[in-house]
Amino acid sequence: MRMGLIPAIVTGRRSRRRAAGEDSDDELLARLRAGDENAFVLLVARHHATMLRLARSYVSSTAVAEEVVQDTWLGVVRGIDGFAGRSSFKTWLLAILVNRARSTGVREHRSSAVGDAAPAVDRSRFDASGAWMSPPQHWIEDSEDRLFAEGLASHIQAALEELPSRQREVVTLRDLDGLSSHEVCEVLDISEGNQRVLLHRGRSQLREALEEFVKV
Amino acid sequence: MKMLRQKPELVCQEVVELVTDYLEGALSRSERRRFEAHLAGCENCTEYLAQMRATIRLTGRLDAEDLTPAMREEFTALYRRWRSEED
Numbered sequence: 631m632r633m634g635l636i637p638a639i640v641t642g643r644r645s646r647r648r649a650a651g652e653d654s655d656d657e658l659l660a661r662l663r664a665g666d667e668n669a670f671v672l673l674v675a676r677h678h679a680t681m682l683r684l685a686r687s688y689v690s691s692t693a694v695a696e697e698v699v700q701d702t703w704l705g706v707v708r709g710i711d712g713f714a715g716r717s718s719f720k721t722w723l724l725a726i727l728v729n730r731a732r733s734t735g736v737r738e739h740r741s742s743a744v745g746d747a748a749p750a751v752d753r754s755r756f757d758a759s760g761a762w763m764s765p766p767q768h769w770i771e772d773s774e775d776r777l778f779a780e781g782l783a784s785h786i787q788a789a790l791e792e793l794p795s796r797q798r799e800v801v802t803l804r805d806l807d808g809l810s811s812h813e814v815c816e817v818l819d820i821s822e823g824n825q826r827v828l829l830h831r832g833r834s835q836l837r838e839a840l841e842e843f844v845k846v
Numbered sequence: 847m848k849m850l851r852q853k854p855e856l857v858c859q860e861v862v863e864l865v866t867d868y869l870e871g872a873l874s875r876s877e878r879r880r881f882e883a884h885l886a887g888c889e890n891c892t893e894y895l896a897q898m899r900a901t902i903r904l905t906g907r908l909d910a911e912d913l914t915p916a917m918r919e920e921f922t923a924l925y926r927r928w929r930s931e932e933d
Contacts, residue, residue, distance in 0.1 A: 667925055674921045679910035700924060707928050750862045751894075760857030765890035769897050778904060786901075787908055805905040811870060822872075830866035837901040 655719040663710055674703060677720065680807040681727055684817075687795045687802075688731035698734055702727045717816055720809075724817040750834035766841060782843050789839035790832075797832035800825055805833070856884045861891045865898050 653661070653672070661669035681702065685695035705726055706713075713722055755764045790798060799818060803809045809817070815825050853876075856864070861884050867873050868881050885892050913921070 667922060670925045671918060671922055675913040678913040682911055704928055756859045760859035762858045762890040766893045766897050768893055769900050774900060778907065783908060786904055805902050806908055826866055826870055826872060833866060833898060833901055836905055837897050840897060840901050
């Protein structure tokens with residue numbers, strides 16, 4: 631069992647992944663069905679960061695997002711026999727969360743058109759033939775850790791928060807929470823094509839933020 | 847013999863729009879070949895792809911809000927209450 635929670639900034643997203651020796655979701659679920667309180671808390675802890683972040687993109691405050699998360703778990707505890715195992719537990723759980731968050735509707739979910747034509751890189755950086763005029767600088771992988779500690783982390787975080795909510799959701803679920811494209815489509819009920827467009831727009835803007843940070 | 851009509855080479859401005867489809871494995875085989883042919887001859891787009899990969903890596907390292915001990919207790923209490931309501 632995981633005791634203390636190591637700051638995730640040190641361990642990266644792997645901290646939210648299951649460590650060796652921890653029970654899988656399915657194993658915990660079986661224990662939860664048998665009324666094991668500890669299994670419940672382990673499941674809650676494992677999925678908390680993902681759920682809270684996702685809920686937050688639908689509602690106006692952290693407090694309301696926390697209510698949505700609790701409400702989702704209540705739904706899970708009461709409806710656990712409705713989980714047929716057709717999708718993973720995590721996908722099922724997050725789909726319930728999205729439904730609850732949408733119906734809570736404290737803030738109308740800002741939806742940006744999926745197919746908006748904003749380019750990945752500003753047109754002014756290419757010449758008339760479409761070749762780079764102002765190309766990206768050389769990225770030095772070895773300096774990543776230092777830059778990350780020196781403020782690149784919060785710079786990317788801020789850029790992520792600025793993204794239109796649908797882009798933010800997709801980027802967060804894919805790149806922070808490590809869901810597959812298929813899982814994201816199931817959770818958000820969108821097509822593979824739309825998922826890629828949203829991911830592309832979102833990641834392109836985060837790359838721009840990274841470039842901006844390095845230039846300064 | 848029929849000549850295969852060769853599509854024109856991709857330009858940088860097109861390449862940057864295909865990066866995600868490339869990383870997602872969503873390009874057709876011929877599109878992928880054109881994409882990789884461009885990269886092989888274009889240092890700038892190779893850098894661009896490296897920056898996109900770095901962005902994905904670094905986004906994955908952002909902080910998570912883990913469950914605090916207080917919230918852990920709150921969830922335990924909730925669970926007990928829900929259970930007792932069921933019985």
